[in-house]
Amino acid sequence: MSTGLRVVYANLVSGLAVDLDERAVLGAWAEQAPREAWLLDADDVLVSPVPVDEAFCRYVCELMGVARGAVTVVTRPDAFPAPGRPGPRRPAVEAVRAAVAGRPVDAVLPTALDAAVADLARALGATVAPYASADSAEAALEVTRLLNTKAGFRRVALGLGIRVPDGRVRRRAEVAGAVAELLAAHGEVVVKPDRSAGGHGLRFLAAGEPWTGADLAPVGGPGGLWVVEERLDVARSVSVQLETGPDGPKVLFAGEMRTEAGRFTGYRSPLPPAAAPVGPVLERWGHRLGTFLAEHGYAGPFGIDAMVTADGALIAGESNVRRTATTTPRAMVDRLAAAAGAGGPAWATGRLRAAEALSFDAAVRSLSGARIAWEPAGAGGVLLYAGPPVDGRTWRYAVIAADGAAVAGYEEVLRDIWCGER
Known part of the structure; x- marks a missing residue:
């Protein structure tokens, strides 16, 4: 049984998914860190690389049945890895310790398992969920790194009898040759950085396109790996x-x-x-x-x-091999649906660009006004699960409903009120 609080470590900024030099994409992913607030229980501490909007935090707590004053949010960009610095800096660790305020920490719950997670857990005298110790979590780093790469997955998948596309793993200087070989066999190919997620860095090529590979980004350094596969x-x-x-x-x-x-x-x-x-x-x-x-x-x-x-x-x-863009929304859905007595619902997430910029509170009011907002006593509805977007327009939302048809119905109304598409 747990005797302490959890530190929810929203390390969407991690070298597991992409190279740490890919600052633009890491910055974009960091903006989604507030969604990890849906994992909080009373007494927990959220460590985020970006500020968590207070209106969003109140919204999450209200829907989850957790008092806003019972959870703590710490915003510390220096608590996460950066080029040349694999772990959190001492000031960030001290800020988390201050937020914990001497209470026992049961575990650090990360988005992804990396070296910084183990370092933070040790500094707090905690384990890494769901491991028995920080040492056992650290022992899993090698396989975690391997299976978060395209090349590593291909190798393991082939050994396990999991079907993958025809492809080649090559160093940067050898990519053009692999592209030519697979274009001759398949007509179209996709070129992927070894570390990539969410479609970042993919390049699609077709036979007849002049391409020498000279403009290929030096991801992972000059010897960085790339995967070239047939385009399906x-x-x-x-x-x-x-x-x-x-x-x-x-x-x-x-x-x-x-x-x-x-x-x-x-x-x-x-x-x-x-x-x-x-x-x-x-x-x-x-x-x-x-x-x-x-x-x-x-x-x-x-x-x-x-x-x-x-x-x-x-x-x-x-x-x-980490919490993905679907893992936290699903945890949110399970918790909300269980509280509402709606077992096993259908759900969806999406992204929608509103015709006009909205504050978070205004966006919530628009859902309520259209009678599509999720309510604890309701059978379905729309949630704003990632907080307010930087531009006030490009919103990430979730829908919970009885079945796929009902999910689609909620999304249709949402497009109508925000974009006037009906």
Whole structure:
């Protein structure tokens, strides 16, 4: 039984997903850190690289049934890795200690397992959730790093019998040759940095396009790895999310990803009827990878992203061994639905650009005025799960409803009130 509080460490800024020199993309991801507020219980402390809007924090606490004064938010950009500095700086650690105010810390709950997490846990005299100790978490860093790379996933997947696209792993100087080889075989290819997430850094090429590789970014230094793969005729992008540990893997949920030009923009779960036939295969692949991870000391959440081709084939693209853009929203959905007595609902996340800039409070009022806001006693509704956007217009939202049709209905009303699309 837990005897202390948790420090929710929103390290969306981490070298696991992309190189730490990719400051623009890391900055964009950092803006999503406030969503981790949905994980807070009474007495917990959230450590964020960016400020958490107070109106959003009150909104989360009210919906989750947690008193605003019972949780603490610490904004410390220096608590997260940066180029040449893998761990949190001492002032950041001291700021977290001050926020804890001498209370016992049970665990640090990170978005992703990296060296900075273990360092912070040790400084606080805590473990890293769900590990027994900071040392056991640190022992899992190697396999965590491996499976958060494109090349590492390809190698492990092939060994586990998980189908992946025809491809090559090459150093930067060798990418152009691999592109030429695969273009000759397939006509179209995609070039991926070894560390990439959410579609960042992908490049699509077709036969006949003049390309020498000279403009390829030196990600990871001159010797950085790239993956060149055949470009598939993708009908749907899907994923399965699991957690694993000493007791083996357990499926949490599956769903369909919403993408634009290869970039993740949202999600819907469960799998829609057209994609449901691939669910059992996705789960089998997840169990194989989860068993591999557990055997190498990893414990916690992970997922496999895959593609369903136009002819119905299922092909895996990558693994994400961390909390992903779907993990926290799903935790939010489970908690809210359980409190409302709505077991096993459908849900979705999306991104919508409103016609006019709105404050957070104004955005919430617009949902209430249209009678689509999620309410604890309701059967469904819309939530603003990531806080106010920097531009006041490009909002990330979530929908909880009884089924996929009801989710779509809420989204239609949302587009109407914010964009006038109906």
